[in-house]
Amino acid sequence: MKVSAGNKVVLIGAGDVGVAYAYALVNQGICDHLAIIDIDERKTEGNVMDLNHGVVWAPSRTKVTRGTYADCEDAALVVLCAGAAQKPGETRLQLVDKNMKIFKSIVDDVMANGFDGIFLVATNPVDILTYATWKFSGLPAHRVIGSGTVLDTARFRYMLGEYFEVSPMSVHAYIVGEHGDSELPVLSSANIAGVGLRRRLEKNPELHDELEAIFVRTRDAAYEIIDAKGSTSYGIGMGLARITRAIFQNQEVALPVSALLRGEYGHEDIYIGTPAIVNRKGIRRVVELELDDYEAEQFNKSVATLREIQDPFWKDGE
Numbered sequence: 001m002k003v004s005a006g007n008k009v010v011l012i013g014a015g016d017v018g019v020a021y022a023y024a025l026v027n028q029g030i031c032d033h034l035a036i037i038d039i040d041e042r043k044t045e046g047n048v049m050d051l052n053h054g055v056v057w058a059p060s061r062t063k064v065t066r067g068t069y070a071d072c073e074d075a076a077l078v079v080l081c082a083g084a085a086q087k088p089g090e091t092r093l094q095l096v097d098k099n100m101k102i103f104k105s106i107v108d109d110v111m112a113n114g115f116d117g118i119f120l121v122a123t124n125p126v127d128i129l130t131y132a133t134w135k136f137s138g139l140p141a142h143r144v145i146g147s148g149t150v151l152d153t154a155r156f157r158y159m160l161g162e163y164f165e166v167s168p169m170s171v172h173a174y175i176v177g178e179h180g181d182s183e184l185p186v187l188s189s190a191n192i193a194g195v196g197l198r199r200r201l202e203k204n205p206e207l208h209d210e211l212e213a214i215f216v217r218t219r220d221a222a223y224e225i226i227d228a229k230g231s232t233s234y235g236i237g238m239g240l241a242r243i244t245r246a247i248f249q250n251q252e253v254a255l256p257v258s259a260l261l262r263g264e265y266g267h268e269d270i271y272i273g274t275p276a277i278v279n280r281k282g283i284r285r286v287v288e289l290e291l292d293d294y295e296a297e298q299f300n301k302s303v304a305t306l307r308e309i310q311d312p313f314w315k316d317g318e
């Protein structure tokens, strides 16, 4: 099946996350045309004007417009950031009822306008809503991608980099599983500037508690940021821009996204955070990390957590 050519993006939902993504897109010159749709039309008009006033200083021209669903017909990518966000103390999974309804109507409208590109989903609970987007749209799974653990992985790499005093670019470690409370770090294959974390742990067993604390701060960072400023936006905005660049530049790069499992890690029919190779057609393949026994057990629990919330929505053949 063909994927729309060109690099037009339709962003649906321009709240804190959507606008941070739009700003990153324009700043990095990733697409030619960005059309923004939000039910708050006045705010969208303001955002469109404001973003256009920065274009002259960007590395290349991006045409930013207030969009309608008709824009989806020739869009290469539709990015979904619409819906309710976590309130202080609320978990991502608690958002599911509200956002599932919003998604049904949005995805139906996108498809009714002849969309033939790739979906990228950020709204929470992201794994469950990416699965829903796949089901509602009828598109092949490789063309429906969730932001998954891209943000959690970035947070983990940043914090490990601070601890070991190296750039996060020299930290190679993934967070996998649900983008949420049941996620897990994959320490078995993590390395800092080429030296395996396992090896460092053997030499210095006290590191174990430090690593655990870094992971807990990674996992719970959203709660801390939401308490402090009401939402998290810049980190995910840049993560979404990174995935967009991987798609439009056909990069074949491994990124931790929410992808459909088809037997990998012993599971199928579930979207969950895992590294996957991303190219111009979407997800080329899921990368199945070699988890140790403890990690595999945690991953299975994360799958079970998602299934518990997700399965009731699809039991009646919805």
Ligand SMILES: NC(=O)c1ccc[n+]([C@@H]2O[C@H](COP(=O)([O-])OP(=O)(O)OC[C@H]3O[C@@H](n4cnc5c(N)ncnc54)[C@H](O)[C@@H]3O)[C@@H](O)[C@H]2O)c1
Binding pocket: 012, 013, 014, 015, 016, 017, 018, 037, 038, 039, 040, 081, 082, 083, 084, 085, 086, 095, 102, 106, 121, 122, 123, 124, 125, 126, 147, 148, 151, 179, 231, 232, 233, 236
């Ligand atoms: N995946 C991640 O890593 C990650 C990180 C941060 C936030 N999020 C999620 O992203 C979502 C958005 O967060 P936010 O902070 O931007 O929230 P927000 O409330 O600031 O923005 C949501 C926007 O969606 C719009 N909207 C609502 N219903 C709509 C519809 N039917 N059509 C078009 N627009 C609609 C609203 O008008 C609003 O502008 C939340 O679900 C949040 O939990 C995900």
